[in-house]
Amino acid sequence: MRRPAILALDLDGVLVDGMEEYWTSSLHVAQGFGAPWISSNGEIPPAFRRIRPWVHTGWEMVVVAWALAHGAAEETFLQDYHAALRQWQRKLGQSSAVLQDALERHRSDCLLSDPRGWLARHRPYPGVVERLRRCRHGGVDWVVITTKGQEFATALLEQGGLQPTAVYGREDGPKIRVLRRLLEQRQPVWFVEDRLPTLEQVTADHQLGGVGCYLAAWGYLRHADRQQLHPPARWLDHATFCAPFHTWPT
Incomplete structure:
Protein backbone atom coordinates (compact mmCIF):
# COMPACT_ATOMS: atom_id res chain seq x y z
CA MET A 1 0.00 0.00 0.00
CA ARG A 121 -7.70 29.91 22.36
CA HIS A 122 -6.58 27.13 20.00
CA ARG A 123 -8.94 24.71 18.28
CA PRO A 124 -7.95 21.49 16.51
CA TYR A 125 -9.37 21.29 13.01
CA PRO A 126 -12.24 18.80 12.67
CA GLY A 127 -11.15 15.22 12.11
CA VAL A 128 -7.47 15.90 12.64
CA VAL A 129 -7.15 14.17 16.00
CA GLU A 130 -8.87 11.01 14.75
CA ARG A 131 -6.81 10.99 11.56
CA LEU A 132 -3.50 11.14 13.40
CA ARG A 133 -4.50 8.42 15.82
CA ARG A 134 -5.11 6.17 12.83
CA CYS A 135 -1.56 6.85 11.62
CA ARG A 136 -0.12 4.98 14.56
CA HIS A 137 -2.41 2.03 14.02
CA GLY A 138 -1.34 1.98 10.37
CA GLY A 139 2.36 1.92 11.17
CA VAL A 140 3.07 5.50 10.07
CA ASP A 141 5.12 7.74 12.34
CA TRP A 142 4.00 11.37 12.37
CA VAL A 143 5.98 14.39 13.51
CA VAL A 144 5.30 18.10 13.87
CA ILE A 145 7.54 20.75 12.32
CA THR A 146 6.63 24.26 13.38
CA THR A 147 8.05 27.77 13.75
CA LYS A 148 6.30 27.91 17.12
CA GLY A 149 8.38 27.27 20.24
CA GLN A 150 8.55 23.60 21.17
CA GLU A 151 7.13 24.27 24.64
CA PHE A 152 3.93 25.72 23.22
CA ALA A 153 3.57 23.18 20.42
CA THR A 154 3.91 20.30 22.86
CA ALA A 155 1.32 21.79 25.22
CA LEU A 156 -1.18 22.17 22.37
CA LEU A 157 -0.68 18.60 21.19
CA GLU A 158 -1.01 17.20 24.69
CA GLN A 159 -4.29 19.10 25.11
CA GLY A 160 -5.68 17.10 22.20
CA GLY A 161 -4.29 13.84 23.50
CA LEU A 162 -1.87 13.66 20.56
CA GLN A 163 1.52 11.98 20.84
CA PRO A 164 3.71 12.52 17.79
CA THR A 165 6.98 10.68 17.37
CA ALA A 166 8.75 14.05 17.64
CA VAL A 167 8.05 17.79 17.83
CA TYR A 168 10.47 20.11 16.04
CA GLY A 169 10.03 23.74 17.11
CA ARG A 170 11.73 26.94 16.04
CA GLU A 171 14.67 25.95 18.23
CA ASP A 172 15.45 23.15 15.74
CA GLY A 173 16.06 25.51 12.86
CA PRO A 174 14.46 25.88 9.42
CA LYS A 175 11.96 23.30 8.27
CA ILE A 176 14.19 22.39 5.32
CA ARG A 177 16.95 21.35 7.72
CA VAL A 178 14.55 19.22 9.76
CA LEU A 179 13.20 17.51 6.63
CA ARG A 180 16.74 16.62 5.53
CA ARG A 181 17.31 14.92 8.86
CA LEU A 182 14.04 13.02 8.58
CA LEU A 183 14.95 11.78 5.11
CA GLU A 184 18.17 10.37 6.52
CA GLN A 185 16.13 8.38 9.05
CA ARG A 186 13.39 6.85 6.90
CA GLN A 187 11.76 7.28 3.51
CA PRO A 188 9.38 8.27 2.08
CA VAL A 189 8.57 11.48 3.96
CA TRP A 190 5.32 13.33 3.22
CA PHE A 191 5.06 16.95 4.33
CA VAL A 192 1.77 18.85 4.88
CA GLU A 193 2.08 22.64 5.13
CA ASP A 194 -0.27 25.59 4.63
CA ARG A 195 2.41 28.10 3.61
CA LEU A 196 3.14 27.94 -0.12
CA PRO A 197 6.54 29.73 0.05
CA THR A 198 7.75 27.03 2.45
CA LEU A 199 6.65 24.26 0.07
CA GLU A 200 8.37 26.08 -2.80
CA GLN A 201 11.62 26.13 -0.83
CA VAL A 202 11.31 22.40 -0.21
CA THR A 203 10.59 21.49 -3.84
CA ALA A 204 13.50 23.68 -5.00
CA ASP A 205 15.98 21.90 -2.74
CA HIS A 206 17.68 19.04 -4.62
CA GLN A 207 18.36 17.22 -1.35
CA LEU A 208 14.62 17.00 -0.66
CA GLY A 209 13.51 15.35 -3.86
CA GLY A 210 12.20 12.41 -1.83
CA VAL A 211 9.71 14.54 0.12
CA GLY A 212 6.08 14.48 -0.97
CA CYS A 213 4.72 18.02 -0.53
CA TYR A 214 1.07 18.89 0.16
CA LEU A 215 -0.60 22.28 0.55
CA ALA A 216 -3.32 22.12 3.23
CA ALA A 217 -6.47 23.59 1.68
CA TRP A 218 -8.03 24.34 5.08
CA GLY A 219 -5.12 26.41 6.38
CA TYR A 220 -4.19 30.10 6.33
CA LEU A 221 -3.93 30.48 2.57
CA ARG A 222 -3.49 33.58 0.43
CA HIS A 223 -6.02 34.10 -2.35
CA ALA A 224 -3.71 33.08 -5.20
CA ASP A 225 -1.99 30.14 -3.51
CA ARG A 226 -3.95 27.43 -5.28
CA GLN A 227 -3.38 29.01 -8.69
CA GLN A 228 0.34 29.39 -7.97
CA LEU A 229 0.77 25.83 -6.72
CA HIS A 230 2.83 23.73 -9.13
CA PRO A 231 3.96 20.09 -9.14
CA PRO A 232 5.57 18.30 -7.48
CA ALA A 233 3.65 20.03 -4.64
CA ARG A 234 0.01 18.91 -4.47
CA TRP A 235 -3.29 20.37 -3.28
CA LEU A 236 -4.71 18.48 -0.30
CA ASP A 237 -8.29 19.09 0.72
CA HIS A 238 -9.56 18.27 4.19
CA ALA A 239 -11.61 15.24 3.17
CA THR A 240 -8.61 13.65 1.45
CA PHE A 241 -6.38 14.38 4.43
CA CYS A 242 -8.77 12.40 6.60
CA ALA A 243 -8.97 9.55 4.06
CA PRO A 244 -6.55 6.60 3.62
CA PHE A 245 -3.12 7.48 2.27
CA HIS A 246 -3.61 5.63 -1.01
CA THR A 247 -6.26 8.23 -1.97
CA TRP A 248 -3.86 11.17 -1.59
CA PRO A 249 -2.79 12.85 -4.87
CA THR A 250 0.57 11.95 -6.39
Missing part, protein backbone atom coordinates in the same frame (compact mmCIF):
# COMPACT_ATOMS: atom_id res chain seq x y z
CA ARG A 2 1.26 3.48 -0.87
CA ARG A 3 1.90 5.47 2.30
CA PRO A 4 4.64 7.52 3.96
CA ALA A 5 7.13 6.16 6.45
CA ILE A 6 7.03 9.56 8.17
CA LEU A 7 4.20 12.08 7.92
CA ALA A 8 5.54 15.55 8.75
CA LEU A 9 2.96 18.20 9.62
CA ASP A 10 2.98 21.91 10.23
CA LEU A 11 1.07 22.87 13.39
CA ASP A 12 -0.62 26.26 12.93
CA GLY A 13 -3.05 26.17 10.04
CA VAL A 14 -2.76 22.40 9.57
CA LEU A 15 -3.49 20.79 12.92
CA VAL A 16 -4.64 23.75 14.99
CA ASP A 17 -6.50 27.00 14.39
CA GLY A 18 -4.99 29.46 16.83
CA MET A 19 -6.18 32.74 15.32
CA GLU A 20 -7.65 33.95 18.62
CA GLU A 21 -4.34 33.41 20.42
CA TYR A 22 -2.33 35.01 17.61
CA TRP A 23 -4.34 38.20 17.86
CA THR A 24 -4.63 38.51 21.64
CA SER A 25 -0.96 37.69 22.27
CA SER A 26 0.34 39.86 19.42
CA LEU A 27 -1.78 42.82 20.48
CA HIS A 28 -0.71 42.45 24.11
CA VAL A 29 2.96 42.49 23.13
CA ALA A 30 2.42 45.34 20.67
CA GLN A 31 0.79 47.40 23.42
CA GLY A 32 3.86 46.76 25.54
CA PHE A 33 5.81 48.55 22.80
CA GLY A 34 3.45 51.53 22.77
CA ALA A 35 0.61 50.48 20.51
CA PRO A 36 -2.60 52.35 21.42
CA TRP A 37 -5.44 50.47 23.03
CA ILE A 38 -8.09 49.40 20.56
CA SER A 39 -11.50 47.92 21.27
CA SER A 40 -12.56 44.90 19.27
CA ASN A 41 -15.24 43.57 21.65
CA GLY A 42 -13.33 40.31 21.81
CA GLU A 43 -13.48 39.96 18.02
CA ILE A 44 -10.46 39.31 15.83
CA PRO A 45 -10.17 42.17 13.33
CA PRO A 46 -10.95 40.96 9.80
CA ALA A 47 -7.82 42.77 8.60
CA PHE A 48 -5.64 40.67 10.90
CA ARG A 49 -7.30 37.48 9.64
CA ARG A 50 -6.63 38.43 6.04
CA ILE A 51 -3.01 39.43 6.65
CA ARG A 52 -2.18 36.37 8.80
CA PRO A 53 -1.60 34.01 5.81
CA TRP A 54 1.42 36.09 4.84
CA VAL A 55 3.09 35.70 8.25
CA HIS A 56 6.05 33.35 8.53
CA THR A 57 7.19 33.68 12.16
CA GLY A 58 5.60 35.01 15.33
CA TRP A 59 7.37 38.36 15.63
CA GLU A 60 5.78 39.46 12.35
CA MET A 61 2.33 39.23 13.96
CA VAL A 62 3.44 41.72 16.62
CA VAL A 63 4.42 44.19 13.90
CA VAL A 64 1.09 43.65 12.13
CA ALA A 65 -0.87 44.17 15.37
CA TRP A 66 1.18 47.28 16.19
CA ALA A 67 0.56 48.65 12.70
CA LEU A 68 -3.20 47.98 12.75
CA ALA A 69 -3.49 49.60 16.17
CA HIS A 70 -1.85 52.68 14.65
CA GLY A 71 -4.35 52.74 11.80
CA ALA A 72 -2.33 51.04 9.08
CA ALA A 73 -4.28 50.24 5.94
CA GLU A 74 -4.79 46.54 5.41
CA GLU A 75 -4.11 46.94 1.68
CA THR A 76 -0.53 48.07 2.26
CA PHE A 77 0.24 44.61 3.68
CA LEU A 78 -1.78 42.70 1.10
CA GLN A 79 -0.20 44.53 -1.85
CA ASP A 80 3.41 44.17 -0.68
CA TYR A 81 3.63 42.33 2.62
CA HIS A 82 7.40 42.38 3.06
CA ALA A 83 7.74 46.09 2.24
CA ALA A 84 4.93 46.98 4.65
CA LEU A 85 6.42 44.74 7.32
CA ARG A 86 9.82 46.45 7.02
CA GLN A 87 8.24 49.89 7.04
CA TRP A 88 6.20 49.30 10.18
CA GLN A 89 9.01 47.48 11.95
CA ARG A 90 11.21 50.55 11.43
CA LYS A 91 8.46 52.71 12.93
CA LEU A 92 8.15 50.33 15.87
CA GLY A 93 11.92 50.48 16.33
CA GLN A 94 12.52 46.93 17.59
CA SER A 95 14.53 44.06 16.15
CA SER A 96 12.97 40.78 15.12
CA ALA A 97 14.81 39.03 17.95
CA VAL A 98 13.47 41.43 20.58
CA LEU A 99 9.91 41.09 19.29
CA GLN A 100 10.11 37.30 19.14
CA ASP A 101 11.54 37.14 22.66
CA ALA A 102 8.75 39.35 23.98
CA LEU A 103 6.12 37.16 22.32
CA GLU A 104 7.69 33.98 23.69
CA ARG A 105 7.85 35.42 27.21
CA HIS A 106 4.22 36.49 27.07
CA ARG A 107 3.14 33.05 25.90
CA SER A 108 5.19 31.40 28.63
CA ASP A 109 3.58 33.65 31.23
CA CYS A 110 0.11 32.78 29.92
CA LEU A 111 0.88 29.08 29.87
CA LEU A 112 2.12 29.30 33.45
CA SER A 113 -0.57 31.55 34.93
CA ASP A 114 -3.63 30.43 32.94
CA PRO A 115 -2.84 27.27 30.97
CA ARG A 116 -6.49 26.34 30.45
CA GLY A 117 -7.34 29.79 29.12
CA TRP A 118 -4.33 29.94 26.80
CA LEU A 119 -4.94 26.47 25.39
CA ALA A 120 -8.64 27.23 24.89
Whole structure:
Protein backbone atom coordinates (compact mmCIF):
# COMPACT_ATOMS: atom_id res chain seq x y z
CA MET A 1 0.00 0.00 0.00
CA ARG A 2 1.26 3.48 -0.87
CA ARG A 3 1.90 5.47 2.30
CA PRO A 4 4.64 7.52 3.96
CA ALA A 5 7.13 6.16 6.45
CA ILE A 6 7.03 9.56 8.17
CA LEU A 7 4.20 12.08 7.92
CA ALA A 8 5.54 15.55 8.75
CA LEU A 9 2.96 18.20 9.62
CA ASP A 10 2.98 21.91 10.23
CA LEU A 11 1.07 22.87 13.39
CA ASP A 12 -0.62 26.26 12.93
CA GLY A 13 -3.05 26.17 10.04
CA VAL A 14 -2.76 22.40 9.57
CA LEU A 15 -3.49 20.79 12.92
CA VAL A 16 -4.64 23.75 14.99
CA ASP A 17 -6.50 27.00 14.39
CA GLY A 18 -4.99 29.46 16.83
CA MET A 19 -6.18 32.74 15.32
CA GLU A 20 -7.65 33.95 18.62
CA GLU A 21 -4.34 33.41 20.42
CA TYR A 22 -2.33 35.01 17.61
CA TRP A 23 -4.34 38.20 17.86
CA THR A 24 -4.63 38.51 21.64
CA SER A 25 -0.96 37.69 22.27
CA SER A 26 0.34 39.86 19.42
CA LEU A 27 -1.78 42.82 20.48
CA HIS A 28 -0.71 42.45 24.11
CA VAL A 29 2.96 42.49 23.13
CA ALA A 30 2.42 45.34 20.67
CA GLN A 31 0.79 47.40 23.42
CA GLY A 32 3.86 46.76 25.54
CA PHE A 33 5.81 48.55 22.80
CA GLY A 34 3.45 51.53 22.77
CA ALA A 35 0.61 50.48 20.51
CA PRO A 36 -2.60 52.35 21.42
CA TRP A 37 -5.44 50.47 23.03
CA ILE A 38 -8.09 49.40 20.56
CA SER A 39 -11.50 47.92 21.27
CA SER A 40 -12.56 44.90 19.27
CA ASN A 41 -15.24 43.57 21.65
CA GLY A 42 -13.33 40.31 21.81
CA GLU A 43 -13.48 39.96 18.02
CA ILE A 44 -10.46 39.31 15.83
CA PRO A 45 -10.17 42.17 13.33
CA PRO A 46 -10.95 40.96 9.80
CA ALA A 47 -7.82 42.77 8.60
CA PHE A 48 -5.64 40.67 10.90
CA ARG A 49 -7.30 37.48 9.64
CA ARG A 50 -6.63 38.43 6.04
CA ILE A 51 -3.01 39.43 6.65
CA ARG A 52 -2.18 36.37 8.80
CA PRO A 53 -1.60 34.01 5.81
CA TRP A 54 1.42 36.09 4.84
CA VAL A 55 3.09 35.70 8.25
CA HIS A 56 6.05 33.35 8.53
CA THR A 57 7.19 33.68 12.16
CA GLY A 58 5.60 35.01 15.33
CA TRP A 59 7.37 38.36 15.63
CA GLU A 60 5.78 39.46 12.35
CA MET A 61 2.33 39.23 13.96
CA VAL A 62 3.44 41.72 16.62
CA VAL A 63 4.42 44.19 13.90
CA VAL A 64 1.09 43.65 12.13
CA ALA A 65 -0.87 44.17 15.37
CA TRP A 66 1.18 47.28 16.19
CA ALA A 67 0.56 48.65 12.70
CA LEU A 68 -3.20 47.98 12.75
CA ALA A 69 -3.49 49.60 16.17
CA HIS A 70 -1.85 52.68 14.65
CA GLY A 71 -4.35 52.74 11.80
CA ALA A 72 -2.33 51.04 9.08
CA ALA A 73 -4.28 50.24 5.94
CA GLU A 74 -4.79 46.54 5.41
CA GLU A 75 -4.11 46.94 1.68
CA THR A 76 -0.53 48.07 2.26
CA PHE A 77 0.24 44.61 3.68
CA LEU A 78 -1.78 42.70 1.10
CA GLN A 79 -0.20 44.53 -1.85
CA ASP A 80 3.41 44.17 -0.68
CA TYR A 81 3.63 42.33 2.62
CA HIS A 82 7.40 42.38 3.06
CA ALA A 83 7.74 46.09 2.24
CA ALA A 84 4.93 46.98 4.65
CA LEU A 85 6.42 44.74 7.32
CA ARG A 86 9.82 46.45 7.02
CA GLN A 87 8.24 49.89 7.04
CA TRP A 88 6.20 49.30 10.18
CA GLN A 89 9.01 47.48 11.95
CA ARG A 90 11.21 50.55 11.43
CA LYS A 91 8.46 52.71 12.93
CA LEU A 92 8.15 50.33 15.87
CA GLY A 93 11.92 50.48 16.33
CA GLN A 94 12.52 46.93 17.59
CA SER A 95 14.53 44.06 16.15
CA SER A 96 12.97 40.78 15.12
CA ALA A 97 14.81 39.03 17.95
CA VAL A 98 13.47 41.43 20.58
CA LEU A 99 9.91 41.09 19.29
CA GLN A 100 10.11 37.30 19.14
CA ASP A 101 11.54 37.14 22.66
CA ALA A 102 8.75 39.35 23.98
CA LEU A 103 6.12 37.16 22.32
CA GLU A 104 7.69 33.98 23.69
CA ARG A 105 7.85 35.42 27.21
CA HIS A 106 4.22 36.49 27.07
CA ARG A 107 3.14 33.05 25.90
CA SER A 108 5.19 31.40 28.63
CA ASP A 109 3.58 33.65 31.23
CA CYS A 110 0.11 32.78 29.92
CA LEU A 111 0.88 29.08 29.87
CA LEU A 112 2.12 29.30 33.45
CA SER A 113 -0.57 31.55 34.93
CA ASP A 114 -3.63 30.43 32.94
CA PRO A 115 -2.84 27.27 30.97
CA ARG A 116 -6.49 26.34 30.45
CA GLY A 117 -7.34 29.79 29.12
CA TRP A 118 -4.33 29.94 26.80
CA LEU A 119 -4.94 26.47 25.39
CA ALA A 120 -8.64 27.23 24.89
CA ARG A 121 -7.70 29.91 22.36
CA HIS A 122 -6.58 27.13 20.00
CA ARG A 123 -8.94 24.71 18.28
CA PRO A 124 -7.95 21.49 16.51
CA TYR A 125 -9.37 21.29 13.01
CA PRO A 126 -12.24 18.80 12.67
CA GLY A 127 -11.15 15.22 12.11
CA VAL A 128 -7.47 15.90 12.64
CA VAL A 129 -7.15 14.17 16.00
CA GLU A 130 -8.87 11.01 14.75
CA ARG A 131 -6.81 10.99 11.56
CA LEU A 132 -3.50 11.14 13.40
CA ARG A 133 -4.50 8.42 15.82
CA ARG A 134 -5.11 6.17 12.83
CA CYS A 135 -1.56 6.85 11.62
CA ARG A 136 -0.12 4.98 14.56
CA HIS A 137 -2.41 2.03 14.02
CA GLY A 138 -1.34 1.98 10.37
CA GLY A 139 2.36 1.92 11.17
CA VAL A 140 3.07 5.50 10.07
CA ASP A 141 5.12 7.74 12.34
CA TRP A 142 4.00 11.37 12.37
CA VAL A 143 5.98 14.39 13.51
CA VAL A 144 5.30 18.10 13.87
CA ILE A 145 7.54 20.75 12.32
CA THR A 146 6.63 24.26 13.38
CA THR A 147 8.05 27.77 13.75
CA LYS A 148 6.30 27.91 17.12
CA GLY A 149 8.38 27.27 20.24
CA GLN A 150 8.55 23.60 21.17
CA GLU A 151 7.13 24.27 24.64
CA PHE A 152 3.93 25.72 23.22
CA ALA A 153 3.57 23.18 20.42
CA THR A 154 3.91 20.30 22.86
CA ALA A 155 1.32 21.79 25.22
CA LEU A 156 -1.18 22.17 22.37
CA LEU A 157 -0.68 18.60 21.19
CA GLU A 158 -1.01 17.20 24.69
CA GLN A 159 -4.29 19.10 25.11
CA GLY A 160 -5.68 17.10 22.20
CA GLY A 161 -4.29 13.84 23.50
CA LEU A 162 -1.87 13.66 20.56
CA GLN A 163 1.52 11.98 20.84
CA PRO A 164 3.71 12.52 17.79
CA THR A 165 6.98 10.68 17.37
CA ALA A 166 8.75 14.05 17.64
CA VAL A 167 8.05 17.79 17.83
CA TYR A 168 10.47 20.11 16.04
CA GLY A 169 10.03 23.74 17.11
CA ARG A 170 11.73 26.94 16.04
CA GLU A 171 14.67 25.95 18.23
CA ASP A 172 15.45 23.15 15.74
CA GLY A 173 16.06 25.51 12.86
CA PRO A 174 14.46 25.88 9.42
CA LYS A 175 11.96 23.30 8.27
CA ILE A 176 14.19 22.39 5.32
CA ARG A 177 16.95 21.35 7.72
CA VAL A 178 14.55 19.22 9.76
CA LEU A 179 13.20 17.51 6.63
CA ARG A 180 16.74 16.62 5.53
CA ARG A 181 17.31 14.92 8.86
CA LEU A 182 14.04 13.02 8.58
CA LEU A 183 14.95 11.78 5.11
CA GLU A 184 18.17 10.37 6.52
CA GLN A 185 16.13 8.38 9.05
CA ARG A 186 13.39 6.85 6.90
CA GLN A 187 11.76 7.28 3.51
CA PRO A 188 9.38 8.27 2.08
CA VAL A 189 8.57 11.48 3.96
CA TRP A 190 5.32 13.33 3.22
CA PHE A 191 5.06 16.95 4.33
CA VAL A 192 1.77 18.85 4.88
CA GLU A 193 2.08 22.64 5.13
CA ASP A 194 -0.27 25.59 4.63
CA ARG A 195 2.41 28.10 3.61
CA LEU A 196 3.14 27.94 -0.12
CA PRO A 197 6.54 29.73 0.05
CA THR A 198 7.75 27.03 2.45
CA LEU A 199 6.65 24.26 0.07
CA GLU A 200 8.37 26.08 -2.80
CA GLN A 201 11.62 26.13 -0.83
CA VAL A 202 11.31 22.40 -0.21
CA THR A 203 10.59 21.49 -3.84
CA ALA A 204 13.50 23.68 -5.00
CA ASP A 205 15.98 21.90 -2.74
CA HIS A 206 17.68 19.04 -4.62
CA GLN A 207 18.36 17.22 -1.35
CA LEU A 208 14.62 17.00 -0.66
CA GLY A 209 13.51 15.35 -3.86
CA GLY A 210 12.20 12.41 -1.83
CA VAL A 211 9.71 14.54 0.12
CA GLY A 212 6.08 14.48 -0.97
CA CYS A 213 4.72 18.02 -0.53
CA TYR A 214 1.07 18.89 0.16
CA LEU A 215 -0.60 22.28 0.55
CA ALA A 216 -3.32 22.12 3.23
CA ALA A 217 -6.47 23.59 1.68
CA TRP A 218 -8.03 24.34 5.08
CA GLY A 219 -5.12 26.41 6.38
CA TYR A 220 -4.19 30.10 6.33
CA LEU A 221 -3.93 30.48 2.57
CA ARG A 222 -3.49 33.58 0.43
CA HIS A 223 -6.02 34.10 -2.35
CA ALA A 224 -3.71 33.08 -5.20
CA ASP A 225 -1.99 30.14 -3.51
CA ARG A 226 -3.95 27.43 -5.28
CA GLN A 227 -3.38 29.01 -8.69
CA GLN A 228 0.34 29.39 -7.97
CA LEU A 229 0.77 25.83 -6.72
CA HIS A 230 2.83 23.73 -9.13
CA PRO A 231 3.96 20.09 -9.14
CA PRO A 232 5.57 18.30 -7.48
CA ALA A 233 3.65 20.03 -4.64
CA ARG A 234 0.01 18.91 -4.47
CA TRP A 235 -3.29 20.37 -3.28
CA LEU A 236 -4.71 18.48 -0.30
CA ASP A 237 -8.29 19.09 0.72
CA HIS A 238 -9.56 18.27 4.19
CA ALA A 239 -11.61 15.24 3.17
CA THR A 240 -8.61 13.65 1.45
CA PHE A 241 -6.38 14.38 4.43
CA CYS A 242 -8.77 12.40 6.60
CA ALA A 243 -8.97 9.55 4.06
CA PRO A 244 -6.55 6.60 3.62
CA PHE A 245 -3.12 7.48 2.27
CA HIS A 246 -3.61 5.63 -1.01
CA THR A 247 -6.26 8.23 -1.97
CA TRP A 248 -3.86 11.17 -1.59
CA PRO A 249 -2.79 12.85 -4.87
CA THR A 250 0.57 11.95 -6.39
